[in-house]
Amino acid sequence: AGPGTIIMASGVQDFNRTESDRLNEIKGHLEIALLEKHFLQEELRKLREETNAETLRQELEKERQRRLELEQRVNEVLKARAEEVPAAQQPAKPQAQANGTDKSSHTVSSRLQKWFLDRFGEYVEDFRFQPEENTVEAEEPLSARRLTENMRRLKRGAKPVTNFVKNLSALLDWYSIYTSAIAFIIYINAVWHGWAIPMFLFLAILRLSLNYLIARGWRIQWSIVPEVSEQMEHPKEDLTVSEKFQLVLDVAQKAQNLFGKMADILEKFKNLFMWVQPEITQKLYIALWAAFIASCFLPYRILGLALGLYAGIKFFLIDFIFKRCPRLRAKYDTPYIIWISLLTDPQLKERSNATVSRRLKCCCTDFGIVFLFLQLQTAASRSYVGSSAPTGISKDEDTSRFHTTKRGNFHEIFNLSENERPLPVCENGWRCCLINRDRKMPTDYIRNGVLYVTENYLCFESSKSGSSKRNKVIKLSDITDIQKYKVLSVLPGSGMGIAVSTPSTQKPLVFGAMVHRDEAFETIFSQYVKITSASSSSES
Numbered sequence: 001a002g003p004g005t006i007i008m009a010s011g012v013q014d015f016n017r018t019e020s021d022r023l024n025e026i027k028g029h030l031e032i033a034l035l036e037k038h039f040l041q042e043e044l045r046k047l048r049e050e051t052n053a054e055t056l057r058q059e060l061e062k063e064r065q066r067r068l069e070l071e072q073r074v075n076e077v078l079k080a081r082a083e084e085v086p087a088a089q090q091p092a093k094p095q096a097q098a099n100g101t102d103k104s105s106h107t108v109s110s111r112l113q114k115w116f117l118d119r120f121g122e123y124v125e126d127f128r129f130q131p132e133e134n135t136v137e138a139e140e141p142l143s144a145r146r147l148t149e150n151m152r153r154l155k156r157g158a159k160p161v162t163n164f165v166k167n168l169s170a171l172l173d174w175y176s177i178y179t180s181a182i183a184f185i186i187y188i189n190a191v192w193h194g195w196a197i198p199m200f201l202f203l204a205i206l207r208l209s210l211n212y213l214i215a216r217g218w219r220i221q222w223s224i225v226p227e228v229s230e231q232m233e234h235p236k237e238d239l240t241v242s243e244k245f246q247l248v249l250d251v252a253q254k255a256q257n258l259f260g261k262m263a264d265i266l267e268k269f270k271n272l273f274m275w276v277q278p279e280i281t282q283k284l285y286i287a288l289w290a291a292f293i294a295s296c297f298l299p300y301r302i303l304g305l306a307l308g309l310y311a312g313i314k315f316f317l318i319d320f321i322f323k324r325c326p327r328l329r330a331k332y333d334t335p336y337i338i339w340i341s342l343l344t345d346p347q348l349k350e351r352s353n354a355t356v357s358r359r360l361k362c363c364c365t366d367f368g369i370v371f372l373f374l375q376l377q378t379a380a381s382r383s384y385v386g387s388s389a390p391t392g393i394s395k396d397e398d399t400s401r402f403h404t405t406k407r408g409n410f411h412e413i414f415n416l417s418e419n420e421r422p423l424p425v426c427e428n429g430w431r432c433c434l435i436n437r438d439r440k441m442p443t444d445y446i447r448n449g450v451l452y453v454t455e456n457y458l459c460f461e462s463s464k465s466g467s468s469k470r471n472k473v474i475k476l477s478d479i480t481d482i483q484k485y486k487v488l489s490v491l492p493g494s495g496m497g498i499a500v501s502t503p504s505t506q507k508p509l510v511f512g513a514m515v516h517r518d519e520a521f522e523t524i525f526s527q528y529v530k531i532t533s534a535s536s537s538s539e540s
Contacts, residue, residue, distance in 0.1 A: 021515055028496055028513030031488055032433050032448065038245065039445055045141050144244040147251060163223065170224040172315050179224055184316045191308030194301065268342040276348065280338055413461060414473050420454045423523065430520045434460050434472060435487070435510040451511055453524055456531065476531045478502050484521055487512040498524065
């Protein structure tokens with residue numbers, strides 16, 4: 001191998017480095033976009049709270065609907081009166097010429113009609129059809145306080161259900177041997193004598209009676225599992241931006257896990273009934289046919305007795321043994337084996353992809369051997385061509401095509417002396433965004449620009465400013481702390497930011513969305529250590 005292979009290797013390394021740089025740059029842009037979106041939403045929410053335009057619009061729509069309803073009712077009343085007046089005047093003309101029988105019949109019918117309207121008119125009006133009103137409920141804006149309050153309400157509302165599930169599982173797991181034994185004997189006796197349904201109804205009545213006494217002030221606490229008292233968390237009045245963001249992430253993570261479990265259960269049931277796995281659905285099909293035939297020929301008392309005894313022995317004894325012996329459960333627990341064997345849609349997709357890739361791998365083995373032979377021939381030819389190329393090209397000259405040095409009025413942009421120039425490592429600077437958490441407005445909070453390091457200063461040039469007012473100059477000797485920082489915890493990796501603390505800022509300044517974060521941190525930190533050690537030696 002000659003110098004041509006070295007050139008090829010350097011070209012492959014540059015290609016890989018440029019691909020990784022592009023991915024890191026896209027990641028940085030995504031981080032900036034998420035931050036800007038979050039703070040713009042906060043400002044929009046504040047403006048909506050100040051103007052209350054949405055509430056005024058909703059009240060106006062309600063008043064408009066009320067006015068239309070009143071006009072409709074007035075028109076209906078006027079129309080009904082207009083129909084009653086001719087009906088009352090029409091028999092008045094022949095009334096003078098009619099005999100006494102007509103008068104009596106008219107008075108009797110009017111009395112009956114009046115009595116019927118007085119007694120049943122309200123019920124008739126209830127059955128009058130009216131057009132449906134399409135009311136749109138106003139959605140509340142996202143609020144951290146409202147979110148924490150709803151989470152506490154959900155926890156308090158679900159507490160009775162969770163306690164019932166805990167006690168039932170403890171009863172079936174024989175947490176208290178005497179209680180579980182008594183419950184098992186009572187259940188089997190009730191099923192044997194046909195009192196299973198009355199027993200459950202009596203338990204429901206007993207539970208309601210105990211709840212009534214508890215609501216009256218009685219202290220009644222009966223639980224198989226001892227209750228653990230939880231400390232009440234007092235809600236915070238004011239949350240910072242990071243705390244709000246972390247709260248939303250926690251809720252989103254819990255919702256994601258809950259939705260994932262629900263989706264797995266629903267997909268397993270769907271695949272079971274849609275014959276996605278025929279070997280499993282066939283067992284269910286045979287069991288349903290057997291149950292149908294048994295229900296046609298056997299009396300319901302015998303069926304209820306058999307099902308009740310099977311449920312009691314299954315949940316009290318068999319499941320208890322299977323939970324203590326996992327290997328026995330994996331061999332003989334048929335419902336558990338069927339449920340574990342059922343696959344979800346992502347698992348089915350992975351299995352189909354694995355089978356397709358396996359088939360392709362088997363089909364392309366011979367083709368791979370031929371391709372490898374051709375590749376070796378092309379590599380040999382490239383090495384022969386590369387040996388005839390000039391050997392004066394070095395890696396630095398090759399990579400210089402992608403980088404340019406910054407020249408010009410650097411000291412005028414940051415109002416520094418002419419001796420202050422960027423270090424050779426960062427002649428072109430590092431693209432990043434400055435996050436100043438002391439500012440409240442989003443336009444001042446985040447600034448896009450380029451970061452430079454000189455011998456004595458850390459300089460940030462804003463990309464959207466025509467003057468030097470939005471630029472930032474930090475003296476390295478004034479820095480109190482510098483460390484790596486992760487702006488968004490949802491993104492993978494160790495982050496793309498650097499936090500710099502100074503005495504003039506309450507919160508550290510963060511330079512985020514940096515593609516070459518590690519390189520920049522090492523350069524800044526080494527220069528910072530050099531400056532601090534020089535100043536300490538001069539003082540001593």
